[in-house]
Amino acid sequence: MNQGPQYATDAEVKAAVVALSDDEAHVLRRAAEFRARSLVALGLGVDADDLLKEAIARTIAGTRRWRRGISLVQHLKMTMRSIASHLRDKMNLDLDTPREDGQKRYKLVAATGHEDGDALDSVMSRTPAADAVVAARDELRLIRERFASDQKVLDVIDGLESEMTGPDIQEVLGISDQEYETRIKRMRETLARDRRGP
């Protein structure tokens, strides 16, 4: 299919997939895992494999074309992020909906419209809100316990949980960009290793 000179053809996409190095494949796998886990935290049953496969499927189907000039790895990471962001928005967490007792709650409302995400949306499960809250609380506790002896990482976790940006966290903690990246990488490696198991 001719997708225009600025976009890669099907053959180019396939060739790029076949030519992926082990390191590049690993980065894609990690990105898919963390992205999917972030959605699971909200109660969406998204699998890392589904997310990665959906990203390449949309690339071929034409709804997320691969623009020449960036690597396939970068394109797929961006596409997975876009897909996940869309799914997250569809969840529509309503922070301002009060309960009868006056306490705030988070209401998960599934959007009624469909876009090209039907294929992934149709296979996703949704965890009841109460169960998702318990699961998230447990996972956060486990993460903090894991880094109980690493205050430097715990400081970064505090910032990230509060949706602070990397530069903001660096400024608050008075650390360099390199130090921040080191802590992030340490956290990422540990959590990925723990997930994989022995």
Place this chain on the structure above:
Amino acid sequence: MTSKDERERLHALLWALADSLDHESGAGAERSATASGDADRVRALLLDGIQAGKKRRLADARAQHAEAVAAYRGSTSRLPSSAGDRRRLLGQVMERPKVKELVLTIQHRELRDMNDDDVESLLRQLEHLGVLDNLASKKSP
């Protein structure tokens, strides 16, 4: 600590970790001993995804075509009821050079070489394209 729901806090943490991989191209990646097998699996998964994408594209194209055909068939025709009147109408339509060019492109033959079914079919296509409306509106006083 904020009063954010635990789901949002965990989501924010994991989302940021996914974002932190934006700068990773693969060099020096954090790999385990089973990395090579995992990489093969990722490549296989992506190749499966390519096939899925092709199927989806084909399904989308078929759906669009079906929709276009349904719209065409469902449109109300205001063509004359007799074959003779339809042939006369087509003759009038083809007096306009651009329309004649269009007709020849569609049918690859002159009016005299078309049978009644060809004439009716062609007029319906022209009607669907709005050519007859334009002709009618320009002829109206």
